[in-house]
Amino acid sequence: MLRRLTSRSLLTAAIFLVVTSLTLIIVLLTKQPVMTSQPQLLTDPFLQLPTETSVRVVWFTEFAGEHRVAYGENLARSVVASTTKLSRTREDSQSRVGNQTQDGQIYQQPTSRDIWRHEAEVTGLTPGTRVSYRVTSLREDGTSVSSKVFTLAPKPTPGTSLKILLTSDHQLKPMTSANLQKVVET
Structure with a gap:
């Protein structure tokens, strides 16, 4: 027994x-990999939902932190962005992120990835007037990263002629930038 x-x-x-x-x-x-490198923006900022007097600025990072848009003459005005953590972002064995330059180096299977979306509404804009802006993201450890300076404008007034280029997710195809440049030239 x-x-x-x-x-x-x-x-x-x-x-x-x-x-x-x-x-x-x-x-x-x-x-998740530990962040020890300098913070970076995962995307350049882009514009969404223009109205007659406003437009929203959106960008993505790998950290929550504090985020804002500086805009106007000498970037003297600023607005704080709201931040939302994406809940379904994953990397897989074919991802080319960080140190993974070949299949399966870091990610052998789908793995959660922390990504945050930041959105700020820039208000008080005048139709037909372009305004300079720059986004800045401040990580919890006090280091920050800023975008280049771009311009924004509110919704164009009726009758304004526009050039619109619609694109999609190009899956990092090698000729994407050359093809888009050719479209702009055409």
């Missing part, structure tokens, strides 16, 4: 160790 009890105890302990080890391996494989 004592021998049977000991065998069961050993079997239970072995199963526990295997399950614990597998759990630890899974946690380590899916853990």
Whole structure:
């Protein structure tokens, strides 16, 4: 009886160790990389939802932090952005992110990735007048990153002639920028 009890105890302990080890391996494989590099913007800012007197500025980062848009003459005005964490962003074995330059170097399976979307509404704009702006994102450790200076404008007035280029996700195809340049020239 004592021998049977000991065998069961050993079997239970072995199963526990295997399950614990597998759990630890899974946690380590899916853990987010620690940010030790300089912060960066994942996208240049882009504009959405223009009205007669406003437009929204949107951009993405890998950190929550504090985010704002400076705009106007000498970028003297500013507005704080609202931040939302994306909930379904993943990287996979074919992602080219950070140090992963070949398939499966870091991500062997789909792995969650922390990405935040920032949006600020720039108001008090005049139709037909372009205004300079720049976004700045401040990480929790006090380091910041800013975009180049771009221009924005509110919704064009009726009758204003426009050039519109509609594009889609180009999946990092090598000729995308050359093709878009050719479209602009045409």
